[in-house]
Amino acid sequence: MTDVHASTQALKPARLLADSPSRFPGESAEYRRARNDLLVEEIELRRHIERVAAQRRALPAGGVVPEDYRFMGEAGPVALSEMFGAHDTLVTYNWMFGPQRVRPCPMCTSLLSAYDGEMPDILQRVAFAVIARAPIERLVAFGKERGWRHLRLYSSGGNSFNRDYAAEDPAGDDHPAFNVFTRSGGTVRHFWAEEMGPSTADPGQDPRGAPDVMPIWTVLDMTPGGRGTDWYPKLEYDTAPG
Structure with missing residues (x-):
């Protein structure tokens, strides 16, 4: 864990990296301020994901599998x-x-x-x-x-x-x-x-791990409607998507 913390301390503050040069047609100054604030959090989230992955890789040796199933x-x-x-x-x-x-x-x-x-x-x-x-x-x-x-x-x-x-x-x-x-x-x-499930879920959330392993939820998390509260994938759908 020492190396992980040391590398983290050497990183530039997320706020300095979040002055995005991107500008999109018609966006307001209010939108850009809020978007850059969000970008700070996205950078910090990426860094946290990296720290967790490094901690996972550094786990001690696990148990010997009891049989060759x-x-x-x-x-x-x-x-x-x-x-x-x-x-x-x-x-x-x-x-x-x-x-x-x-x-x-x-x-x-x-x-x-x-x-x-x-x-x-x-x-x-x-x-x-x-x-x-x-x-x-x-x-x-x-x-x-x-x-x-x-x-x-x-x-x-x-x-x-x-x-x-x-x-x-x-x-x-x-x-x-x-x-x-x-x-x-x-x-x-x-x-x-993975050991995250119903017992580790936060109020109002379906059980899921972090990072979420399902690409569909990652895509929907980028949209205004998010995952929704009552929609789940099906094996078949009655109609083609609009």
């Missing part, structure tokens, strides 16, 4: 250690598509649809696995329906991975969860998991 992939059985491929880091996402669900969670699906397009780039840096408890045939069928091309899907229906790393109830309830694992010298360790 076996999953069912599109091409057959796969062990957790095999999901790393040539990488030393594996990111997993628990997709809310348990065997009790007729269709998967729309929010998870919206997120994964965005990540599918990013996956060729993500896979240059780390391995990434999408894990759900429904049979692999159902996962693959839905992925084809959705037009996914790059996500790597695995069924955990035969192991306790989701219960161990996403606090899922084997009787029915499933939960979304990111986990990051590392591999060194043949040892697989847990590095990080």
